[in-house]
Amino acid sequence: MKALLIDFGSTYTKAALANLDPPGLIGTAQALTTASTDLLEGLQTALAEFGRAELDGIAVKRACSSAAGGLRIVAIGLVPALTAKAAREAALGAGARVLATYAYTLTSREIGEIRGLRPDMLLLAGGADGGEQRTILDNAALIAESGLGVPVVYAGNKVAADQASLLLRGRVPRVIVAANVMPEVNVLQTEPARQAIRELYLQEITKAKGLERIQREVGLAMPTPLAVMRGGELLQRSWQQSVVMVDIGGATTDIHSFDDGKPTAAGVILKGLPEPFVKRTVEGDLGMRLSAAALLQAVGAERLQSQLPFLPEDGELQDYVNRISASKDVLPRNGRESLIERALAIACIREALVRHAGHLEEAFTPSGRLWIQQGKDLTRADLLVGIGGVLAHAGDPYDMLRQALQIEDSLTLTPKQPRLYLDRHYLLAAVGLLSDIYPQAAEALLGETLAPSEV
Amino acid sequence: MPRTTTIVLGVIGADVHAVGNKILEMTFSDAGFKVVNLGVMVSQEEFINAAVETDAAAILVSSLYGHGEMDCRGLREKCRESGIGKILLYAGGNLVVGKRTFSQVEAMYREMGFDRVYPPGVMPDVAIADLRKDLGL
Secondary structure (H helix, E strand, C coil), rough: EEEEEEEECEEEEEEEEEECCCEEEEEEEEEEEECCCCCHHHHHHHHHCCCHHHHHHHHEEEECCCCCCHHHHHHCCCHHHHHHHHHHHHHHHHCCCCEEECCCCCHHHHHHHHHHCCCCCCCCCCCCCCCHHHHHHHHHHHHHHHHHCCCCEECCCCCHHHHHHHEEEEEEECCEEEECCCCCCCCCCHHHHHHHHHHHHHHHHHHHCCCCCHHHHHHHEEEEEHHHHHHHHHHHHHHCCCCEEECCCCCCEEEEEECCCCCCCCCCCCCCCCCCCEEEEEEEECCCCCCCCHHHHHHHHHHCCCCCCCCCEEEHHHHHHHHHHHCCCCCCCHHHHHHHHHHHHHHHHHHHHHHCCCEEEEEEECCEEEEEEEECCCCCCEEEEEEEEEHHHHCCCCHHHHHHHHCCCCEEECCCEEEEEEEEECCHHHHHHCCCCCCHHHHHHHHHHHECCCC | CCCCCEEEEECCCCCCCCHHHHHHHHHHHHHHCCEEECCCCECCCHHHHHHHHCCCCEEEEEEECCHHHHCCCCCCHHHHHCCCCCEEEEEEEECCCCCHHHHHHHHHHHHCCCCCCECCCHHHHHHHHHHHHHHCC
């Protein structure tokens, strides 16, 4: 028995073929994604790399997709630091691209913005259970009147759920009511909303995006980031290690952490909404192609130069960035450009890790100095896994990861000395696709794709 | 009673006195209130955020370490800015350091926009009775 696992990416369609019993990888193949015509064309091209005999006996087909813009969600909550943040976490945890997060009552201008963002669905939260309900009801009414025509997952104050769905029903294609993302102050509950988002994705979004045929023929199961996340969850569970993964793409850099992130030092007080054990952040301004210009701006030329063994000429960095921003498949032409590419990747990883991890703030109290922790403490993470072409094709991926981890600021809670791994066959999404149906085969694929650094 | 009345409770500022806070949580819960206890080292913003999300009827601020005056100043103004300007604000504990009489302290906190002010040693029952009265329960 074999399994065919497919990832329809925005640039490449990647196929992995695996034996289920005894479990093992047969091979991988990829071809350019054909989103403009028919996604299956690109898949056929990729599959042509396998021999006919190899393709015999496929019993399981499963696919994930980030093509056609991925799963695009706008998150709406009440207070920015509480339900708006909880809604955002839930959407990210469902593998979505969060286009924007809004708090309080939506204005007509914000409704206009949402229309312009063309989301696939809205995640509507607000109010603890039994708490404030005026705002979420106002927002439900505004969404109903707006004619946005976008499905809604309601995950706010349960007391207002019936009335909100009454307002929305018939005015939007679908309403699913899930349990509150923040049932009580400072209690985060994202799982029901994540499930509702996945249900909507499978039932409505694939239809709207013309992915029904893909769903029928190759079993489209989830957005790619969710598959990668499930791969990471399996890694954390089966190896019993706390894990951080960094996935560098052309447009975004994703970080996933699988760790409770509780304080690891004495005298630290944890504040704010608790962090999810499985946390994902997506940085839309940190990427190696489409977002390269934004990356240069976010990090600054000076910090990039400090990663280079030579002093770039005036405009050299900007010129290279302009060139790679313009196209997905531009590669460095010479040694200098390769080094700039490398410095960009390191900056990308470092900045994304700093934003994902928590930080400490000093507080002076009559009982001495204390630290207030916001976010996750990942300083003791056991493993750091690098994913993405820029690492997989680099000559010294582990050195790049190591350099990215060198962060002077002791108040930043990024991993300090994790063991380094590389997803060398780009199989983590495939692992995630298999993990619930064939966990043993998925584990075997993990073992094959994760390459440890030698040191 | 149509629905449970929610109150937000916490120790403000850089104050880590946790024991009284637990006692207040217990007694107010026993009295039938839904208590959102934010614990120790709570900032003004945290009090307000929690009150907005829960549609709370009152914010009960404790301060035991003498810096309460600095920590509490501006809370009423921030509540107004956040759309909960009419919420009941209570304060209690060792609210100031130095040799001031309680009536001076009370006047100062009243002027800062607090509805009730309690000196050290007041039993929770007193505040519970006041809260019921202020809310017309």
